[in-house]
Amino acid sequence: MGGTMLALHGGAGTIPEGSITDEEAEAYHRGLAACLRAGHAVLARGGSALDAVTAAVMALEDDPLFNAGRGAVLTTDGRPEMDAAIMDGADRAAGAVAGILGPRNPVLAARTVMEKSPHVMLIGEGALRFCREHGLFFMPETYFLTDRRIAALDAELARRASGAADNRSDADRHGTVGAVARDARGNLAAATSTGGMTGKMPGRVGDTPVIGAGTFADNATCAVSATGHGEYFIRWAAAHDISARMAYRGETLEAAAQTVSEALAARGGSGGLIAVDAAGNVALPFNSGGMYRGTIGPDGVPRTGIWREALRPGDP
Numbered sequence: 001m002g003g004t005m006l007a008l009h010g011g012a013g014t015i016p017e018g019s020i021t022d023e024e025a026e027a028y029h030r031g032l033a034a035c036l037r038a039g040h041a042v043l044a045r046g047g048s049a050l051d052a053v054t055a056a057v058m059a060l061e062d063d064p065l066f067n068a069g070r071g072a073v074l075t076t077d078g079r080p081e082m083d084a085a086i087m088d089g090a091d092r093a094a095g096a097v098a099g100i101l102g103p104r105n106p107v108l109a110a111r112t113v114m115e116k117s118p119h120v121m122l123i124g125e126g127a128l129r130f131c132r133e134h135g136l137f138f139m140p141e142t143y144f145l146t147d148r149r150i151a152a153l154d155a156e157l158a159r160r161a162s163g164a165a166d167n168r169s170d171a172d173r174h175g176t177v178g179a180v181a182r183d184a185r186g187n188l189a190a191a192t193s194t195g196g197m198t199g200k201m202p203g204r205v206g207d208t209p210v211i212g213a214g215t216f217a218d219n220a221t222c223a224v225s226a227t228g229h230g231e232y233f234i235r236w237a238a239a240h241d242i243s244a245r246m247a248y249r250g251e252t253l254e255a256a257a258q259t260v261s262e263a264l265a266a267r268g269g270s271g272g273l274i275a276v277d278a279a280g281n282v283a284l285p286f287n288s289g290g291m292y293r294g295t296i297g298p299d300g301v302p303r304t305g306i307w308r309e310a311l312r313p314g315d316p
Helices: 022-044 049-063 105-115 124-133 147-162 230-235 238-251 253-265
Strands: 005-012 083-086 092-098 121-123 176-180 188-197 215-217 222-227 269-275 291-298 303-305
Touching: 005 049, 005 222, 005 269, 022 049, 022 176, 022 291, 022 303, 049 105, 049 176, 049 269, 083 105, 083 215, 092 124, 092 291, 105 124, 105 147, 105 188, 105 222, 121 124, 176 215, 188 215, 188 222, 215 238, 222 238, 222 253, 222 291, 230 238, 238 253, 238 269, 253 269, 269 291
Parallel strands: 092 121
Antiparallel strands: 005 176, 005 291, 083 092, 083 188, 176 188, 176 222, 215 222, 222 269, 291 303
């Protein structure tokens, strides 16, 4: 039924080009490639798209370079609050969690909601109780904290106190990780995970766990995972809009994804997204300074990018 394909992102609006060292850039390329390989390993042994995006996002959550799981950004209270979602394109089954702190891999919490509950989204303490009841692995709060995120929050709170203009890059404000995949049987899936925005209000929920905004999958059209200023992606139902354009207007994945990305930019919504369609085509548009992103196909070669350069191949 065609070849496999997996794409992932590690956040849009990255550090401005030229402001990070070659060594730092290489660390991001290595991290993205490792996470691509984690998802591809599932597809290469005949596994499902759902399992592949789960594996890829878990790897991203475990890497403190990215804003999800360990290394998630902090609220004004100095604590991480994480959101995640997953969706199966075969039957539109979906699960999501919001405002949680404890499960090592929030994407597994979202998947457990999808598979073990009658609901789509659980939040806060109720979500944590559900995760404990189903045996998810928890970590102490200190596991998720990193010096980089603590410093970022301190700088943002100091800026607000001084009344200085907000000159942060998009990446300093927000970031997200996600993956989309097509398996050998033609099934699609999407998964997304995030710590949200640095200095966000406690209890703030972005687009990541909102099905149709930051995460969506339908075998008939596409699978989408978004990253950026979540309030805009929610208000314009960005992920579903791509699917709807394909279903009702007959647009290609590339055209639909690009149109939605440009429309968000025109309204002030910075960010990007990754998407794959039923034929295995991939779209990776972003309207910000860059997006950590990558793809891996049947050849097992990870291809990664940060700014607007062509994706560069790594070792298979």
